[in-house]
Amino acid sequence: MKLLEYQGKALLARYGIATPIGALWPEVPDGPREFMVKAQIPSGKRGKAGAVRHAAVGEVEGIVEAMSTQQFGGLAVEKIYVEEYLDIVKELYLAVAVDREMGCHTIIFSSEGGSNIEEVADERILRIPIEPWLGFQPFHGTRLASFLGDAAAGQGLFRTAEALYSLALDQDAELVEINPLALVDGGLVAADAKAVLDDNAHFRHADWAGYARSRERSPLEESIAATGAVGVEVDPQGDVVAITSGAGLMMATLDLLVSAGQRVRAVIDLGGTVLSGSDGLEGVLAATALARPRVTFLNAFLQTAHCDIFARGLAEAHGKCPSGGSIIVRLKGRNAELGRECLAPLGFELHEDLGQAIEAVSKQRG
Known part of the structure; x- marks a missing residue:
């Protein structure tokens, strides 16, 4: 659950972190x-x-x-x-995030916060994993202060990081972020706040009932969700939409398209819709049409379902709701050859090899 800024700041204030x-x-x-x-x-x-x-x-x-x-x-x-309005002397960055690979929370700090934090060189970012059995200790704060290189502000950073870590633990937060953490004449102030709480922990927090849930999905994502599929809008200026037959394949497809220099508007995981015939697929195509893509890339790798059944449903759905732009289909799995034969009359560009399909997407955009 993502909190809006004003909700996040109210949470920070509860833990003694200064806010405007x-x-x-x-x-x-x-x-x-x-x-x-x-x-x-x-x-x-x-x-x-x-x-x-x-x-x-x-x-x-x-x-x-x-x-x-x-x-x-x-x-x-x-x-x-x-x-x-704050008269900011310097913008810092401070966050506590769950590091799933290490199995602990990690404090992330940089003395170069603000809107360009993603461009900060890695050596200017300090990451301190916090052992769960140990918790936040004075030496963690000392390390933060030393990295900042400002003795006066270092004490405030120590206290702020300790409070932010306590907040993350108490509130089952996947991420709490202050960017920028503003250095002003009177000390450190959270000029912005981002908090992402673990929905699975909702039963432990009666106070969460007071949070008004924000509309986290864009209109395109809402229209995709209404079909039973799962869509993520990646780049509002992108002109490629990728539709895939599974969540893992969706992420891999996105990585390959981006690596090939494509701007991806949205990626869609059909989930159970892949087996729902033309009705479910028609809804997905209709939702995709809202994005007006130049290229729609369908990447289906079916190992248990039958590709020919999926292809017939796709052909029927396309007949009811034709998509604009070029359509490239990568179809692999059981009865894939029959599936491609079914789709051939529609004028789709058909592939079995994923690399060739990605290359075809690039050529269409050129």
Whole structure:
């Protein structure tokens, strides 16, 4: 469960982490003369998208009205948060995340936080795995402070990291992130907040009932979900949609397409829809058509289901809901040759080899 920024900041404040004075519109905090107006959507990079705006007192209402009608990354604005403007000396990055490979939480810190954190060189990022039986210890804080190289701010960083780790444990958080953790004249302040809570732990947290769930899916993802399939919008500017016969194959297909230089709008795992005949597939094709892809790539590798049955369902679905753009199909598995014979009259470009199919997608885009 992803919390919106204002919810994440309320959680940080419960653990003694300083946050700016703020309020949900139509309330405006008393005292400040300058504000940051922030669209509350479950998405990152809001600043670059125009979803975070600086405003003087008299400008807040106009910015709120304009922002309320916009979408950012395909997401409608749910709420708008107005908070005091901070005079930031330096932007840091601090997070606690579950590291599944190591089986523990890891503290992640960089002295170069802000909107370009993804571009920070790896040697400028400190990662400290925390042994579950040991927990956060003073030497962890000392290491953070030393990496920062600022003795005065180091003590505040020590306390903030310790509190953030406690929050992650208590709240069953998969990720809690402060970016930026702002160094201001009075110390460290969480200028932003991101929190992802483990839905499986909901039964342990009666207080979670107060969290208004954000609409985490884009309109395209919603339309795909309505068919029974699972879709993830990757790049709103992409022009390739990949439809696959399994979740693992979906991730592998995405990796191969991106490695080949493709911009992928969305990837779709058919799941049980792969066996539902033309009705289920028709819904998926209709949802895919909303993205107006130049290339629709169907990658089906069926080891238990029959490829020819799947192909007949796909042919019927396409007859009812023709897709725009080029369609490339990679079909492999039981009765794959019969399946390709079924699809051949439709004019699809057909392949059995995945590498050749990926290459065909690249050529179509050229």
